[in-house]
Amino acid sequence: MPTTVFIPTPLRPYANKSARVEVEGRTVGEALENLTRTHDRLREHLYNENGKLRSFVNVYVNDSDIRYLEKEDTPLKPEDTITIVPSVAGGAAAEAAAAPLTNEEIRRYSRHLIMPEVGLEGQRKLKAARVLCIGAGGLGSPATLYLAAAGVGTIGLVDFDVVDFSNLQRQILHSTADVGRPKLESAAERLTGINPGVRIETHEAALNSSNALDILQNYEVIVDGTDNFPTRYLVNDACVLLGKPNVYGSIFRFEGQASIFAAPDGPCYRCLYAEPPPPGLVPSCAEGGVLGVLPGVVGTIQATEAIKLLAAAGETLIGRLLLFDALRMSFRQMKLRKDPNCAICGAHPTITQLIDYEQFCNPATAIEVSASQLAGLDAALIDVREPYEFAGGAIDGATLIPLGTLPLRLHEVPRDRDVVVYCQSGSRSARALEILRGAGFSRARHLRGGYAAWLRERV
Ligand code: ZN
Numbered sequence: 507m508p509t510t511v512f513i514p515t516p517l518r519p520y521a522n523k524s525a526r527v528e529v530e531g532r533t534v535g536e537a538l539e540n541l542t543r544t545h546d547r548l549r550e551h552l553y554n555e556n557g558k559l560r561s562f563v564n565v566y567v568n569d570s571d572i573r574y575l576e577k578e579d580t581p582l583k584p585e586d587t588i589t590i591v592p593s594v595a596g597g598a599a600a601e602a603a604a605a606p607l608t609n610e611e612i613r614r615y616s617r618h619l620i621m622p623e624v625g626l627e628g629q630r631k632l633k634a635a636r637v638l639c640i641g642a643g644g645l646g647s648p649a650t651l652y653l654a655a656a657g658v659g660t661i662g663l664v665d666f667d668v669v670d671f672s673n674l675q676r677q678i679l680h681s682t683a684d685v686g687r688p689k690l691e692s693a694a695e696r697l698t699g700i701n702p703g704v705r706i707e708t709h710e711a712a713l714n715s716s717n718a719l720d721i722l723q724n725y726e727v728i729v730d731g732t733d734n735f736p737t738r739y740l741v742n743d744a745c746v747l748l749g750k751p752n753v754y755g756s757i758f759r760f761e762g763q764a765s766i767f768a769a770p771d772g773p774c775y776r777c778l779y780a781e782p783p784p785p786g787l788v789p790s791c792a793e794g795g796v797l798g799v800l801p802g803v804v805g806t807i808q809a810t811e812a813i814k815l816l817a818a819a820g821e822t823l824i825g826r827l828l829l830f831d832a833l834r835m836s837f838r839q840m841k842l843r844k845d846p847n848c849a850i851c852g853a854h855p856t857i858t859q860l861i862d863y864e865q866f867c868n869p870a871t872a873i874e875v876s877a878s879q880l881a882g883l884d885a886a887l888i889d890v891r892e893p894y895e896f897a898g899g900a901i902d903g904a905t906l907i908p909l910g911t912l913p914l915r916l917h918e919v920p921r922d923r924d925v926v927v928y929c930q931s932g933s934r935s936a937r938a939l940e941i942l943r944g945a946g947f948s949r950a951r952h953l954r955g956g957y958a959a960w961l962r963e964r965v
Contacts, residue, residue: 507584509537515759516794520547525834532569535578537588554588558562562593563784566840574843580928591763591840593735593756593779605633605659611703617655628817629657631737635816638662638722640713640741641731642689644801644933645755646683647679649729651713652809654697654704658816662707662725665689676798713737714748715860718744727812729753731805735782736863742767742775743860746851751824755804760797763832764806765823767810768851772824775882777845777852782867800832859922859946873939874954875926877963888940891957895930901960909934916945928953 508528517798521527522545531537531543538559542549554560565572566589572580578646582588586653592786607615618624624632635658639646642665653661663892669680677689684692690708697706709721713732722728722744730752745752745768752767754775767774776936807828814820827840850857875883887904889896896906905913909929919925925947929935935952942950951958 507585507630508912509582510587511537511541512587514590515761516592516756517548517551517590520551520781521545522920523761525831531582533576533578533582533586534565534580535571537582538565538578543753551592556701561780564591564663565589566591569838569840571843589829589838589840591827605630611657614694614701614703623819624817628819631817632657632813633659633806635727636660636662636725637727637729637812637816638664638725639729639731640664640678640723640737641733642677642693642759643667643673643733644676644729644796645731645805646693647677648727648802648805649731649755649812650693650697651679651700651810652699652806653729653812655708656809656813657701658704660676660705660707661720662709662724663690663693664709664711664713664721664853666691666710666712676796676801700850713740715740715862718860719748722750723748725750727751727753727815729812730807731808735867738775739782739866740863743850743857746774747858748963751815753808753815755801756810757796757804759794760800760833760931762800762806762807762832764807764811764828764830765826766815768820769824773842773844773853774848776850777848778827780840780845780849800830803832819895852929856946862870862924866948873943873951875951876954877960880926880960883924883926884899885926885951886920887918887930888925888927888938889957890927890934891929895957899961900956901928904928909938912938912941915948916942919947919950921947921949925950926953927951929956931956931958 508530511527511529513524513527518524527541529537529540531540542552548718552563565701566588567575567580615629618629619626635659637653639650642663648844650663655679667932669684669687669689669692671685673680674682679693679696680689694708697704711717717719728750730738730740732738742752749768754767755762755764761907766772810821811875827842829838846853849855887901889900889904889906890909890960891914892908893906907918920944926948927935927938932955935956939950939952
């Protein structure tokens with residue numbers, strides 16, 4: 507009996523554009539082996555060089571993640587389906603103090619007030635609530651429009667972009683007349699137009715490791731409307747560190763995902779995807795395109811979940827991943843588990859503060875520093891040459907730790923700042939970098955061309 511394998515949009519080009527493929531196999535491993543045998547270009551997307559399933563690809567049998575079944579040895583019954591879920595870019599909130607409603611608000615929210623699931627109590631909680639939306643784009647548009655209309659008292663928005671003509675196909679916060687204006691300006695105007703009772707707080711910034719905790723800590727629910735992996739991991743990690751629920755949505759072409767991460771006892775984004783895909787393997791919306799109405803559906807789901815969290819109503823998406831396929835018009839859901847070994851929310855986290863997310867997501871391009879870049883960096887410099895070479899001339903401020911002694915002297919290398927290692931020409935420092943990265947020094951890089959290049963290029 508063949509088993510149906512659902513192929514996600516990003517991988518369909520490698521499977522003859524099929525949305526589903528029937529394969530034989532007694533176990534998940536056998537079925538995937540047969541799948542990649544008939545569609546051999548899928549192999550590099552599903553497996554790494556060591557033949558292991560890539561960590562940004564999750565495989566489900568029916569609604570269960572195989573990591574919590576018998577992994578690739580999970581047996582298949584005739585009616586089982588396999589779903590491949592790749593990562594794509596694109597707890598109840600604290601009890602809010604109940605704010606009284608004015609007569610005008612009672613008229614405005616009357617359709618909420620007559621429902622027991624919201625009612626006066628829920629509406630007051632919404633009025634007292636503070637929600638932050640990261641991004642005023644495709645997902646942020648419908649999410650904040652509905653949050654404002656619903657009466658969420660304070661809505662924060664983080665963005666630094668200006669409205670582009672190509673945004674109008676889906677970013678319904680902005681009008682044609684807004685092209686060229688900062689998105690925060692047109693967003694604040696539109697949201698206030700819908701509901702003048704809502705306070706809009708704008709943060710004109712690219713969210714990064716140095717500002718994220720400051721910005722996020724003033725809100726009780728975070729809505730992730732980002733479109734790239736570095737910011738997605740940043741938002742997740744900041745939410746876990748601050749203990750704030752992260753209402754997640756992502757979109758690609760015709761498919762979307764939604765969930766709530768980082769809630770107490772719920773999984774986080776890293777529990778689902780421990781690592782991002784290698785740069786370039788999963789195209790962005792700018793490269794791959796996106797159906798304009800898709801973020802409308804997913805962003806509206808995010809608004810729904812945020813409102814449920816705030817009003818403590820219904821069953822939220824905590825512990826569930828919702829998959830939406832606009833072409834097939836289907837909603838499916840997968841169970842999510844908290845990974846006890848998760849790097850940030852597990853029992854023994856290795857990430858205890860925000861890291862460099864560009865480097866985390868693009869390690870290959872970020873391990874080298876040129877001599878000219880070095881001048882602009884505030885990094886600890888480690889010279890891994892021999893003492894006699896160091897004595898003959900070194901870069902100012904460098905600490906000498908010869909390569910052979912490095913494994914024993916790791917405690918001398920700072921973990922809380924950027925580190926650049928160098929040698930004479932760049933090959934010993936590459937080995938030193940492997941040692942440092944292996945020991946968890948995620949902010950270590952090495953100097954391309956070594957001391958020799960620095961001598962040539964310095965001015
Ligand atoms: Zn986690």
